[in-house]
Amino acid sequence: MTTLTEGGNAPLTGSSPRVRVEGPVDVTALVVNPDGKVAGDADMVFFNQPSAPGVRLDGRALALDLGSLRPGADRVVVVASPEAEGATFAGTTVRLVVEDGASTTEFTPSRLGAETVVVLAEVYQRGGAWKVRAVGQGYDNGLAGLATDFGVDVDEPAEPAAAPVAPAPPAVNFTKGEEKLPVDMRTALNLRKQQVALVLTKHRMTGLRCRVVVVLDVSGSTSSLYRKGVFSRAVERVAPVAAQVDDGAEMQAWAMGGRAQRLENITVGDLPQWLQTYTAKRYTEAEGWNNEKAVIEDVARYVAREPLDIPTLVLFFHDGGVTDNKGTEKALRAVEREPVFWQFIGIGRSNYGILEKLDTLAGRQVDNTGFFALDDLDAVSDEELYDRILQEFPSWMRSYYPAGSPALQGLS
Missing domain, CATH: 2.60.60.30 (sav2460 like domains)
Structure with missing residues (x-):
């Protein structure tokens, strides 16, 4: 040798x-x-x-x-x-x-x-x-x-599309695992990445890097939404956000029932299998009632254990019927100083309790929460969905991080 x-x-x-x-x-x-x-x-x-x-x-x-x-x-x-x-x-x-x-x-x-x-x-x-x-x-x-x-034409994060004079040759794509997706899902992913890029440009955050966490409500009232595929479509539609802003193009995931249950990470290449495992029907191992406080605390502990110099964006899908308004508000106030923005997304119902008041909670130095309702997810375009997801996040970042922080490098 x-x-x-x-x-x-x-x-x-x-x-x-x-x-x-x-x-x-x-x-x-x-x-x-x-x-x-x-x-x-x-x-x-x-x-x-x-x-x-x-x-x-x-x-x-x-x-x-x-x-x-x-x-x-x-x-x-x-x-x-x-x-x-x-x-x-x-x-x-x-x-x-x-x-x-x-x-x-x-x-x-x-x-x-x-x-x-x-x-x-x-x-x-x-x-x-x-x-x-x-x-x-x-x-x-x-x-x-x-x-x-070395001269390789690398596919940069998708930019807003202009009408090309002639088709450009495809560049090398570094979204890991994308090649494993079915053709229709891969095509949809790339179109949606372009829509995310449009929204990032609109909000002056084209270089944004962040960790993306998805929390799925699995309380008993969500059963019909899972059967109808609403949660599967929700996860598939937000995966392009992570593909654009997360270095690993992945999302960490939790189920929120009577307790917080950490799920497998969502990666681009394994998205079909993940959806089949966790959203083809309601996940029952986290018990069937709501405990928002438990999952907020569990996600916050994870962020503390796995610190990054970039923020964490939590996309919390909830069908309404908050069990403990006071406990949920107290939990969110307790994590106000953590590098996490909590974007709650209502789907399927209209009784969202404290979630509807998150934007106006008084007594916080930093507004670390947002809420909007999508009672009919399929009626909302991708561009509108991404615009609403990312609407408040940049203002939170500018309020939370001091000027010159590495986390703000992607914002203009």
């Missing part, structure tokens, strides 16, 4: 080496020309585009067929980024292993910390022979930023 350090290289004797990366990372390969640039977006191999001529991604391993690389390519750049979106390499060990017939070459970068992406190695051609060079160069601009440096 050959062990390399940064800058070291080793010869490859075969034409089909296997490159394996150990650690909690996503692996990417870039097929580049002598000028260090890709010839097109098809030269990027990653989770949403797992193959190119001569390169195939299988989990955290790359199978290379160097004789089958596209014409003009003389190098394959091996890149790793943390599997958890928005994470860095701090406290993480990453090891590269190149298996070349009977020979094995390994490399462990020695200087990783706050970086969000690292070029681990290059498999390159020199004088007609192929070699592997250990690089270990980290960057803090993320996988999309590094890909752009």
